[in-house]
Amino acid sequence: MTPQEPIAPLLARLRSRVGSDQLVTDPIELATYECDGLAQYRVVPPLAVLARSREDVRAVVAECAAAGVPFVARGAGTGLSGGSVPAAAGVLVVLATMRDVLELDAANQRAVLQPGVTNLDVTRAAAPHGYYYAPDPSSQQVCSIGGNVAENSGGAHCFKHGFTTNHVTGLEVVTPDGEVVEIGGKAADPPGYDLLGALVGSEGTLGIVTKATVRLVRAPEVVQTILAAFGDIETAGAAVSQIIAAGLVPAAIEMMDALAITAAELAVGCNYPEGAGAVLIVELDGPIAEVAEGLAEVERHCSESGAFEIRRALDDSERARIWVGRKSAFAAVGRLSPDYIVQDGVVPRTALGEVLGDITTLSAETGIRVANVFHAGDGNLHPLVLFDAKVDGQLERAEEVSARILDLCLAHGGSITGEHGVGIDKLDAMSKMFSDDDVETMLDLRRAFDPEGLCNPGKLLPAPRLCGESPGRRKGAHPLVESGLAELF
Amino acid sequence: MSELLDDLRRGCPAAAAREARDSEVLGDVMPEVVAFPRSTSDVAAVVRVAAHGRRTVAVRGSGTKLDFASQPTSAQVLVDLSLMCRLLEHESGDLVARAEAGARLAEVNGVLGLARQQLPIDEVVPGSSIGGVVATGLSGPSRYLQGAVRDLLIGVTVVRADGVVAHAGSKVAKNVAGYDLAKLFTGSYGTLGIVTEATFRLRPCPPCRCFLTASFPDEAAMAPVLAELLHSQQALTAIEVDRRTPLGPISISALLEGQAGPLERRAEVTAKVLGGASACDGPPEGWGSLPGPVTLKMTAELSFVPALLGLVRELSTEHGLSPVLRGSAGTGVLFAGLGEPLDPTAIGAFLADLRAGCHLFGGSAIVLRAPVAIKGALDVWGPVPALDLMRRVKQQFDPERRLAPGRFAGGI
Numbered sequence: 001m002t003p004q005e006p007i008a009p010l011l012a013r014l015r016s017r018v019g020s021d022q023l024v025t026d027p028i029e030l031a032t033y034e035c036d037g038l039a040q041y042r043v044v045p046p047l048a049v050l051a052r053s054r055e056d057v058r059a060v061v062a063e064c065a066a067a068g069v070p071f072v073a074r075g076a077g078t079g080l081s082g083g084s085v086p087a088a089a090g091v092l093v094v095l096a097t098m099r100d101v102l103e104l105d106a107a108n109q110r111a112v113l114q115p116g117v118t119n120l121d122v123t124r125a126a127a128p129h130g131y132y133y134a135p136d137p138s139s140q141q142v143c144s145i146g147g148n149v150a151e152n153s154g155g156a157h158c159f160k161h162g163f164t165t166n167h168v169t170g171l172e173v174v175t176p177d178g179e180v181v182e183i184g185g186k187a188a189d190p191p192g193y194d195l196l197g198a199l200v201g202s203e204g205t206l207g208i209v210t211k212a213t214v215r216l217v218r219a220p221e222v223v224q225t226i227l228a229a230f231g232d233i234e235t236a237g238a239a240v241s242q243i244i245a246a247g248l249v250p251a252a253i254e255m256m257d258a259l260a261i262t263a264a265e266l267a268v269g270c271n272y273p274e275g276a277g278a279v280l281i282v283e284l285d286g287p288i289a290e291v292a293e294g295l296a297e298v299e300r301h302c303s304e305s306g307a308f309e310i311r312r313a314l315d316d317s318e319r320a321r322i323w324v325g326r327k328s329a330f331a332a333v334g335r336l337s338p339d340y341i342v343q344d345g346v347v348p349r350t351a352l353g354e355v356l357g358d359i360t361t362l363s364a365e366t367g368i369r370v371a372n373v374f375h376a377g378d379g380n381l382h383p384l385v386l387f388d389a390k391v392d393g394q395l396e397r398a399e400e401v402s403a404r405i406l407d408l409c410l411a412h413g414g415s416i417t418g419e420h421g422v423g424i425d426k427l428d429a430m431s432k433m434f435s436d437d438d439v440e441t442m443l444d445l446r447r448a449f450d451p452e453g454l455c456n457p458g459k460l461l462p463a464p465r466l467c468g469e470s471p472g473r474r475k476g477a478h479p480l481v482e483s484g485l486a487e488l489f
Numbered sequence: 490m491s492e493l494l495d496d497l498r499r500g501c502p503a504a505a506a507r508e509a510r511d512s513e514v515l516g517d518v519m520p521e522v523v524a525f526p527r528s529t530s531d532v533a534a535v536v537r538v539a540a541h542g543r544r545t546v547a548v549r550g551s552g553t554k555l556d557f558a559s560q561p562t563s564a565q566v567l568v569d570l571s572l573m574c575r576l577l578e579h580e581s582g583d584l585v586a587r588a589e590a591g592a593r594l595a596e597v598n599g600v601l602g603l604a605r606q607q608l609p610i611d612e613v614v615p616g617s618s619i620g621g622v623v624a625t626g627l628s629g630p631s632r633y634l635q636g637a638v639r640d641l642l643i644g645v646t647v648v649r650a651d652g653v654v655a656h657a658g659s660k661v662a663k664n665v666a667g668y669d670l671a672k673l674f675t676g677s678y679g680t681l682g683i684v685t686e687a688t689f690r691l692r693p694c695p696p697c698r699c700f701l702t703a704s705f706p707d708e709a710a711m712a713p714v715l716a717e718l719l720h721s722q723q724a725l726t727a728i729e730v731d732r733r734t735p736l737g738p739i740s741i742s743a744l745l746e747g748q749a750g751p752l753e754r755r756a757e758v759t760a761k762v763l764g765g766a767s768a769c770d771g772p773p774e775g776w777g778s779l780p781g782p783v784t785l786k787m788t789a790e791l792s793f794v795p796a797l798l799g800l801v802r803e804l805s806t807e808h809g810l811s812p813v814l815r816g817s818a819g820t821g822v823l824f825a826g827l828g829e830p831l832d833p834t835a836i837g838a839f840l841a842d843l844r845a846g847c848h849l850f851g852g853s854a855i856v857l858r859a860p861v862a863i864k865g866a867l868d869v870w871g872p873v874p875a876l877d878l879m880r881r882v883k884q885q886f887d888p889e890r891r892l893a894p895g896r897f898a899g900g901i
């Protein structure tokens with residue numbers, strides 16, 4: 001297949017600027033880039049460019065700008081909101097091919113990275129120096145730093161350690177007009193507007209990141225993890241409230257409900273305490289003396305709230321055994337149900353109990369089961385809405401339940417997404433969370449960077465023509481999960 | 490009565506307004522009127538009146554940092570936010586608080602403290618309002634552990650140049666919906682919009698604090714100690730340096746916070762790194778305050794902090810100045826304060842050399858604060874990378890350049 005206008009002349013020009021092995025035009029190969037981790041939105045791009053250097057990226061973007069052709073950046077393609085879905089008549093710029101750790105500067109507590117470096121490789125490179133990279137999405141074995149920057153990714157440990165935006169000190173960006181701009185570096189507080197703050201979380205709509213400088217965090221003296229089992233979700237929730245009220249700041253506080261536990265038991269035999277209606281995983285890190293005292297306090301709050309069993313991990317393998325159930329929970333629901341939707345919403349922590357109650361009611365009313373797995377410290381819910389697409393009407397009801405869960409989040413002053421982003425999937429929900437004026441103001445920022453609207457168009461900010469999309473749906477386990485490359489949070 | 494005042498009173502009857510007083514001069518710009526809105530919608534009404542009449546607008550919180558950065562070249566309407574001083578929301582279980590921009594940081598923390606929580610932003614300039622802290626992005630020593638202002642800010646309400654009210658972020662800390670405009674507004678000195686409300690994530694108040702201070706004769710002696718503190722696993726809240734005279738001793742202070750028992754142990758380990766240190770539960774003199782009256786802000790990569798101290802020492806001798814040096818060695822953000830006699834030529838030459846040095850150390854140097862007479866003779870910002878993008882942002886947010894024109898880098 002030969003590409004049509006305006007791609008054909010663009011391709012001809014690109015042949016003189018990048019290697020021919022970097023230009024993907026074969027339809028079968030191109031089809032591998034048709035979607036991200038949310039497989040329901042699919043567009044096969046007419047052209048993909050495998051970038052190997054900043055100059056490659058600059059060449060592609062400059063040619064696109066000159067020809068008025070849209071372009072989309074793609075990291076590892078693990079995004080869960082359709083953020084890197086290609087433009088139908090545009091160019092896909094693949095950054096996963098730029099994966100060098102350019103500099104590991106332990107003395108300055110920084111790493112300088114090409115955008116395709118995987119999240120975990122940063123920590124791997126830093127570990128011998130006694131450092132790590134704190135934001136830890138559970139896709140960390142595969143997802144790229146460029147994607148993390150674009151999505152402002154978080155992980156189980158961001159309650160204490162913050163998100164990607166708190167750990168990026170410098171970016172090199174190819175702006176939508178094809179210029180290379182350096183923003184920040186290894187030092188703090190670059191003078192002028194906080195463009196770093198604007199770029200992190202901008203979902204690839206303000207330019208393509210070709211280099212990132214990130215903070216490395218000193219490894220803690222000790223990490224301690226406990227698993228506490230409760231009769232029901234309310235008592236587990238009460239324990240979380242007590243822990244927070246006592247002024248403790250655990251590195252992670254994760255919760256699973258009965259259905260999620262059942263799924264995890266079926267999938268990985270995690271052997272959580274029998275009869276648990278909810279489990280809490282609490283992890284503390286820091287100086288030995290402090291963690292020891294904090295842990296005792298956490299255990300006390302759990303028992304006082306009614307935990308019937310508390311297990312303390314005594315070594316790394318026991319810690320891994322505690323986490324395995326939690327980390328497998330998403331993929332595991334595939335055992336309970338042929339189809340499911342992964343939702344991502346946030347509520348103020350104090351509203352957790354009420355919202356979970358409402359979800360139970362919603363579930364009873366519709367006959368759609370919902371398994372709950374969440375970052376309890378942050379109030380970040382990941383409800384798994386279970387359904388069987390073969391049963392008439394179930395898909396629609398599941399989508400309805402999933403959408404109404406986001407409404408519940410908004411009704412309590414929360415957010416439509418805590419980590420998966422807006423992408424294409426939540427354009428509709430954006431208009432529920434923000435007023436037209438809010439969105440218009442965000443568009444001001446977009447126009448400053450991308451006046452022609454060529455950079456990842458149709459994502460993040462709702463435009464009138466993109467409405468009525470259905471919420472995230474997946475069949476079975478995600479391919480990455482199946483291949484053992486990633487664990488789903 | 491001036492026409493503008495008349496328009497304001499008609500356009501926004503809810504906000505008191507009066508003619509500006511001589512004492513309210515901003516640099517060498519005399520505002521015509523001062524408006525005292527009581528709510529975000531009042532601010533919006535005032536800004537709409539200004540927009541309609543193509544008047545320029547500047548903002549005052551508690552007025553403690555109006556002499557920071559560049560001075561506006563025009564400010565016909567001065568919007569005073571001191572009546573917008575409420576703590577609007579504090580849900581202790583959520584570790585989140587929302588306040589009006591005119592609320593004083595210290596007062597907000599006073600209330601939060603009743604629930605044993607804090608907004609962990611140091612009051613670097615006494616009397617600072619929340620809005621002023623956001624607009625200048627001014628963080629103190631505890632940014633080492635807790636993050637800078639921008640890291641703690643999770644949501645904003647702003648009034649745009651056209652008087653429209655907009656929000657970004659939310660009241661949950663974990664949120665990736667839409668652009669993070671709160672960060673863009675942090676440190677923008679009122680040139681992109683007027684922040685009227687701000688939402689922050691909070692931290693618990695530590696039950697105990699311990700300040701450890703040790704003194705070192707020179708940069709060579711302090712360098713390995715600083716490196717070891719940066720590498721410490723004792724979860725330090727702050728690492729500060731202080732040098733009162735260019736050739737004098739350098740003191741390093743570390744702040745640790747937490748439960749009494751473990752704190753004692755952590756302090757012991759840390760004191761050993763400092764080679765024996767005096768311990769105190771109150772801050773050493775000058776802690777987290779800006780030396781001045783001319784204050785230069787310098788940044789460098791962490792490992793170059795000792796070299797930066799050395800550079801300041803050399804340049805002081807060369808230019809016949811005697812700066813006080815203080816700041817966050819743990820984050821590489823230092824302040825040099827120059828006192829009387831203030832010679833603009835000498836300060837300008839010192840600044841130029843300092844800037845070149847900071848650049849070599851991966852950082853920058855700006856004039857954070859200076860008396861008007863001196864500031865006019867100085868290049869306040871120096872070269873600012875990505876300035877063109879910043880201009881484009883300004884052009885979108887305030888195309889008529891009516892919000893504090895000239896207050897920011899590159900004449901923005």
Ligand SMILES: Cc1cc2nc3c(=O)[nH]c(=O)nc-3n(C[C@H](O)[C@H](O)[C@H](O)COP(=O)(O)OP(=O)(O)OC[C@H]3O[C@@H](n4cnc5c(N)ncnc54)[C@H](O)[C@@H]3O)c2cc1C
Nearest residue numbers: 075076077078079083137138144146147150154204209419
């Ligand atoms: C199994 C699984 C588990 C996950 N767990 C988590 C989790 O715990 N926490 C979490 O936050 N997320 C999680 N995610 C979501 C996803 O992994 C993150 O959003 C990740 O940051 C995406 O990185 P990526 O390299 O795959 O980006 P992609 O999916 O390729 O792209 C994502 C977005 O980033 C943009 N982009 C990519 N590279 C660049 C670049 N160099 N410059 C500019 N824009 C760019 C794209 O245009 C797109 O908008 C999970 C996903 C999966 C499949």
